[in-house]
Amino acid sequence: MTDPSLNVPSPAPEPAPEPAPDGATGRLAGSPEPAPLIAPSLLAVDFSADAARAADAAADWLHIDIMDNRFVPNQTIGLDEVIALRAVTTSPFDCHLMIVEPEQWATRYAEAGAFNVTFHAEAAADPLALAKDVRAAGARVGLAIDRDTPVEPYLDLLPAFDLLLIMTIKAGFGGQEFLPYLLEKVRVARRHRNAGHLELRLEVDGGIAADTIAEAAAAGADTFVAGTAVFAEPDPAAAVEHLRRLVGGHRP
Numbered sequence: 001m002t003d004p005s006l007n008v009p010s011p012a013p014e015p016a017p018e019p020a021p022d023g024a025t026g027r028l029a030g031s032p033e034p035a036p037l038i039a040p041s042l043l044a045v046d047f048s049a050d051a052a053r054a055a056d057a058a059a060d061w062l063h064i065d066i067m068d069n070r071f072v073p074n075q076t077i078g079l080d081e082v083i084a085l086r087a088v089t090t091s092p093f094d095c096h097l098m099i100v101e102p103e104q105w106a107t108r109y110a111e112a113g114a115f116n117v118t119f120h121a122e123a124a125a126d127p128l129a130l131a132k133d134v135r136a137a138g139a140r141v142g143l144a145i146d147r148d149t150p151v152e153p154y155l156d157l158l159p160a161f162d163l164l165l166i167m168t169i170k171a172g173f174g175g176q177e178f179l180p181y182l183l184e185k186v187r188v189a190r191r192h193r194n195a196g197h198l199e200l201r202l203e204v205d206g207g208i209a210a211d212t213i214a215e216a217a218a219a220g221a222d223t224f225v226a227g228t229a230v231f232a233e234p235d236p237a238a239a240v241e242h243l244r245r246l247v248g249g250h251r252p
């Protein structure tokens with residue numbers, strides 16, 4: 001700042017900086033479009049502190065898959081491990097709960113510091129009530145729909161959510177083949193979001209890689225989970241960067 005006592009003209013103001021994505025939300029200031037985010041999935045590596053730290057720097061969000069061997073035939077980590085990972089990383093946590101009775105757990109992940117907590121529509125007794133509880137507990141809230149679940153019955157619920165996760169595989173395991181027909185749900189959700197002026201992220205999860213991400217982006221997805229495509233590469237940070245570039249020219 002110029003010292004007024006010097007009595008010299010103020011320098012011309014600096015040009016306004018380009019809007020930068022907010023680190024947590026990825027939303028560009030003044031833009032109705034959420035900026036694309038890449039969320040590496042720790043399921044593809046392991047849930048160790050070292051792996052989480054390695055992914056942390058490159059990630060927009062860290063995607064953490066919580067599986068209970070009941071909602072899906074696989075089991076991963078739980079609340080205590082997520083709390084431990086929170087302490088050694090800085091990226092916003094995108095917790096994807098593939099568990100029965102998410103009412104028992106979802107708010108606890110919010111309280112543990114998750115930025116976003118997503119539960120499955122197929123598992124929740126009252127998705128609207130749970131969405132409200134998760135928000136009240138301090139996190140954003142997402143609704144996930146699995147491969148065989150249509151999106152239409154849930155469209156009216158979306159104003160209560162910050163994110164819709166559309167599985168592009170059957171939930172449960174990483175490394176599966178991307179199912180392009182499921183992008184029709186993304187297109188439907190995208191049209192609904194635009195028509196309703198909803199602030200809603202559209203996330204795709206499963207088989208997202210260099211050869212599929214552009215198609216998902218063109219369908220209207222803005223948030224991309226990638227496990228194998230990031231961690232099977234020798235340089236995970238470079239893989240994230242590559243995916244980010246591929247999204248660039250393919251936004252609807």
Ligand code: DX5
Nearest residue numbers: 041171172174175207227228
């Ligand atoms: C599977 C999980 C995914 C999984 C994706 O149910 O929800 O997040 O990590 O793995 P890739 O990217 O390898 O398909």
Ligand code: ZN
Nearest residue numbers: 065096205225
């Ligand atoms: Zn997931």
